[in-house]
Amino acid sequence: MANFFQKILNGIEDAGKWVVGAVTTLPRLLTDVQKDATTVLPATIKLVDDVEQIVVVGGKDAASFLATSRLLWPAILAAVADDGTNLTLDAAVITQAQSLIADGKTFDNVIPLFEALFSDYEGFATTVKAALEELETDAANL
Numbered sequence: 001m002a003n004f005f006q007k008i009l010n011g012i013e014d015a016g017k018w019v020v021g022a023v024t025t026l027p028r029l030l031t032d033v034q035k036d037a038t039t040v041l042p043a044t045i046k047l048v049d050d051v052e053q054i055v056v057v058g059g060k061d062a063a064s065f066l067a068t069s070r071l072l073w074p075a076i077l078a079a080v081a082d083d084g085t086n087l088t089l090d091a092a093v094i095t096q097a098q099s100l101i102a103d104g105k106t107f108d109n110v111i112p113l114f115e116a117l118f119s120d121y122e123g124f125a126t127t128v129k130a131a132l133e134e135l136e137t138d139a140a141n142l
Helices: 002-081 087-109 111-140
Strands: none
Touching: 002 087, 002 111, 087 111
């Protein structure tokens, strides 16, 4: 019977240690989360804004590019089916290829947007990784 009460006492003692650890660690965790909110949230919003710009600008240009590329493939197939001997079909391939190249040039305005996204992501990744590592360390002390 004494062994039974000893186990209960040990359980209460362990629970007490955990509560004390939690009480001392939780304020540090809350401070970490508040600090992270001032760095991680703005960085996250910046990435979302970057992606939105790419979608808005790139999506419009991509639609035209895809439509033009859909026209190129049948022209190529028709010219190949005629062994490249039909000047009209061959000229259609060249015309569609030129249109595709011209449409591809519209992506020039998307490239700086991707560069901004990549640049912002580097800062985001560093900030988030440091914040998560600090939270992980503090949470391990619970």
